[in-house]
Amino acid sequence: MPKPPAEIDPPPLTPPVFHILVALSEGERHGYAIMQDVASQTNDSLQLGPGTLYGCLKRMLAAGLVEESDERPDPELDDSRRRYYRMTTRGQHAVRAEAERLANAVTAAKTRRLLDAKAGGMA
Amino acid sequence: MQESTFVRGLARIYAVMLYAYPREFRLEYGGEMTQVFRDRCGYLARTSGVARAFQFAMFSGMDWFKTTLNERFAAARTSISHARKPAARGFVAEWAMTILMYLFATTTLVQAYVVPTGSMEGTIRVGDHVLVDRLAYSDPGAFGRHLLPYRDIRRGDIVVFHYPENTKQDFVKRVIGLPGDRIHLAGKQVYRNGRRLIEPYTQHIAPEVEPYRDDFPVKPEVFTTPRGEDMFHHHVFNGEVVVPPGTLFVMGDNRDNSADSRYWGFVPRDYVVGKPLFIYWSYDAPTEDLTEWSLSHVVDVTEHFFTKTRWNRIFQVPRYQAAQEAEAEQ
DSSP states (O other), X not given: OOOOGGGGSOOOOOHHHHHHHHHHTTSOEEHHHHHHHHHHHTTTSSOOOHHHHHHHHHXXXXXXXXXXXXXXXXXXXXXXXXXXXXXXXXXXXXXXHHHHHHHHHHHHHHHTTSSOSSXXXXX | OHHHHHHHHHHHHHHHHGGGSOHHHHHHHHHXXXXXXXXXXXXXXXXXXXXXXXXXXXXHHHHHHHHHHHHHHHHHHHHHHTTOOOOSSOHHHXXXXXXXXXXXXXXXXXXXXXXXXXXXXXXXXXXXXXXXXXXXXXXXXXXXXXXXXXXXXXXXXXXXXXXXXXXXXEEEEEEEEOTTOEEEEETTEEEETTEEEEOTTOBOOOOSOOBTTTBBSOOOSSOSSHHHHHHHHHSEETTEEEOOTTEEEEEOSBGGGOOOHHHHOOEEGXXXXXXXXXXEEEBOOOHHHHHSOOHHHHHHHHHHHHHHBOGGGXXXXXXXXXXXXXXXXX
């Protein structure tokens, strides 16, 4: 994909893509680990089906947000058929931009008293 | 081990269903998708029970339905934009595979229904096309009981069932009374076993209180059906209907305009088909067009598909709400 001119401001991410990137922020993961991580990140409120998970990964690979990794960081759980995914620099920019966007939305909601100061959690 | 047999069985069904994806996508990711599906089911079965694993399997089925379409259209787009030579297996054959898988799924696992009347209006609307889970309440038999999390019907469940007066028709209503429950209505208010029900899901469209419909059971001026008459004569004790064994007492959420157990009696348990899973299409059309096939309806759909389709209802899940029981008042 050619580098789009609006690189400074990456487009908004869909919730599944955002949470997959968050799951990959701590290192390389295979599909199942991503699914488990997304479920625990969101207190089971966002469940990824296998079709959504791999459909997103396919599009994220094409958009250069993630790449496949040859390394096997988890030798105990290793399965030669499993593919591991790693976040690219471009993916880091995208997830950071999205997190900022969400943070701004939360701040806006808080200033209008739509949200308790305590209940910061899910947007 | 029971659990692993159960998980293996689900994974096998899932692996077969993957044939609905475009070939390239399936070859690339199919193996891992099955693996992920099996891991997640196994994990949920171990940590939260078989019912939770089964729920995930149903969820993956819905996910499958949405993403097979996504991937098909994506594949169609790329093959058009790249102007490639057609693949060895043609376009038609590929789509035929997807449709075949849908047919398999829609005959054994789920069934599609259209809702033609407004008795559940407020929850399910006229013109909603719903997918019904046929396994949910079907008795899997002594063997299957160990494999599938067979859960019996609860009060507040929405069920699809054969209409007892004409079993060729299927109705959708909410379960109000289970066998042994005592039911009566006073001024539109339902009482179950002497407790007032707080039912957030109902809607009332008529302000006036009508005997029989809203104060039930009383002797009506005329019985609408023989089954209703039988109920009144044989199953009313002390001004309350008592639900006999092996049957259900059901009512529509649109209380003032619903032909339900009040009028035609109890639903035999065996007549229950399943539970509505989600709305896959909702189209604004009158009742006649949804029950009878007509050319004018087909023309109407083709002309107004985008404007009359109620997009916001698609993939909505009908609410399963149990009514709260107020403290015993009398």
